[in-house]
Amino acid sequence: MAKDEQTRRVLLGEISGVHGIRGDILVRTYTATPEAIAGYGPLTDATGARAFSLTVVRVTDKGVVARIAGISDRTTAEALRGTKLFVARTRLPETDTSEFYHADLIGLEALAEDGAHLGEIVSVQNFGAGDLLELKPLAGSSEFIPFEDQWVPQIDLMTRTVIIKRPPSTGDENEDAEPGEPDRD
The missing domain is CATH 2.30.30.240 (PRC-barrel domain)
Incomplete structure (x- = not known):
């Protein structure tokens, strides 16, 4: 396996806010089911330097409320707002031949x-x-x-x-005609 295949990461979510005073975070997830984000193991930031182990507290209409291991106060959690959460591509389940990530x-x-x-x-x-x-x-x-x-x-x-097969053009099929001039087939 090529090195870039081993290190390729997929965006699974983003820390969009904090919830409460104990450091819980709100995560906007991009997974098929929101709570699945915690099931892929540690997630990393965009650089891959920081790892985050999530535990889902509950699902909301805005994503999931989660806890990050080692984060126990609102100030520390607030500093993570906007952090994108990635997982190694190799950690995702294999797809059927007609399905693609x-x-x-x-x-x-x-x-x-x-x-x-x-x-x-x-x-x-x-x-x-x-x-x-x-x-x-x-x-x-x-x-x-x-x-x-x-x-x-x-x-x-x-x-x-x-x-790729391009769909038929949705533009004017008779682009060469002068304005007001009838279409000629």
Whole structure:
């Protein structure tokens, strides 16, 4: 296994506030079930220098209230506000062949069906209607591709590539026509 694969980390949550005077924290989680964040073992900060062992106290509508081993006062907990919590990628459960962690998709080289380079996947977003891959081309602005088999027929994590079929353009199909001029087919 390559060194970067061993050290690659995945963002699981962020300390968004404190709760009470005993140093409990509020964590916004990015896990499928909020309380699962404590089940991956010690989490680290963005640098990997600090490790945090969490115990979930309860789930709230804003995330989880948790305790960090060794933190017992509000002032110390407050200093951690904004800390992003990561876990080594190797600690996450394996996925089925048709399932992917968002972190595994980011950074993939996007190719057209004919092999032409389209750009890179820079994020995975969901605005309520399903996951979207954000494709950043070499030039120009990003575009969003629906993360569905119809538009993303192949993902190869070994070669770090993804095949993209672009949806039909939603722009004006007759861009060459003068304003007020009828479309000509």
